[in-house]
Amino acid sequence: MTTATTSATTAAPASRSGDRFHRGALRWVVLAGVGLGALLMIVPFALMVMNAFKSPADYSSGSPLSLPTELYTDGLAYFWERVNFPVKLWNSVWTSALVAVLATFLSLFNAYALGVGRVRGRAWIIAVFMIANMLPQEGLIYPLFTMAQEVGLTDNPWSVVIIFTVIQSAFGTYLLSSVLGTFPGALLEAAELDGANRWQILWKVVFPIVRPTMSVLMIFFFIWTWNEFFIPLVMLTSNDNQTVPIALSSLQGDRMLDVPTLNAGALVSLVPTFLFFLFFQRTLTRGVTAGAVK
Incomplete structure (x- = not known):
């Protein structure tokens, strides 16, 4: 043995x-x-950085894969001054940040009513939100532009904030309602027995648990709104209200294209989002791995 x-x-x-x-x-x-x-x-990204520091003559005589013969920084300065980049940067920052905050909390309120409040016809409402995520922006732009004219928000950044708050919250509601649909009823019943009302249950019981998921949504909403091009292009016509992606499109002419300057502009435009991602990288990682109900 x-x-x-x-x-x-x-x-x-x-x-x-x-x-x-x-x-x-x-x-x-x-x-x-x-x-x-x-x-x-x-x-x-390496090709973009390499071509951003090439002169137009250097780019024309070589190829996109060739190394620059000298460090050419006039393209960066030209883009910065031509599009008035600080104004475009501020427009993109405040609209994206405001949309991220408003859409995240609107998603929480909607999902709380659907997932915890058990609204009648909950499945059909969630299906509507899911379908809303699939609608192309080209099909929405005409009624959105018409409504903006009716309420006096033509060429106003608030029109972009309102539109993308609703669009982004559709996805957030669909995601958070799925999470809150599996929320343990014992916690809610215990809070009700302790005398908590629905508002207190939302902020003291539900919110601490879904906060990591909301952090991830907020980061995604900021980046998605920052990269939006079509709707801001139609809604914002004046130069002082336009965002960074529209500033990049202004470098493309009908018959000629300054590729080094375009790469320089793309590099400058990428830096804020890259820093934003580095700053919130730990929050994103914690939000993906946390939030489980114990």
Whole structure:
């Protein structure tokens, strides 16, 4: 019996070490694949940076893949002055930030009513929100522009804020209502027994649990609104109200295109969102992995 036990004990670590070896080998394969994918994603950004510091003559005589012969920074200065970049940057920052905050909390209120309040016809309402996410912006732009004219919001950044608050909250409502639909009823009943009303239950019971998910939504809403082009292009006609993506489009002419200046503008426009992502990277990671009901 002792011999059999000893042999079994010896075989167990051997099998575990063998599994660890195979698991480690697979891990290296996955790591190599992820590294290759990351390298392929970095290549376009590297080309953008390389061409942003080329002179037009250097770009014309060489190719997009050739290294610059000198460090040319006039393209950055030309883009900064031509489009009045500080104004465009401020317009993009405050509209994106306001949309992110308003859409996130509007999503919370809607999802609280649908997921916790158990509104009649909840499934159909959530289906409407899901369908709203699939509607193309080209099909919405005419009625949106007409309504903006009717209420006096033509060429007004608040029209963009209102439109994207509603559009982004449709996705947020669909996501948060799915989370709150599985919310444990015991917690709600315990809060009601303690004398909490619905408003107190929302902020003291529901909000602390879904706060990580709301943080992720807020980051996504900011980046999505920052990158929007079509609706702001139609809604904002004056130069002082336009955003960064529209400023980039102004560099493209009908018959000629200054590629180095366009790359320089793309590089300058990318820096704020890159810094924003680095600053909220930990929040994004915690929001993806946290928020579970314990």
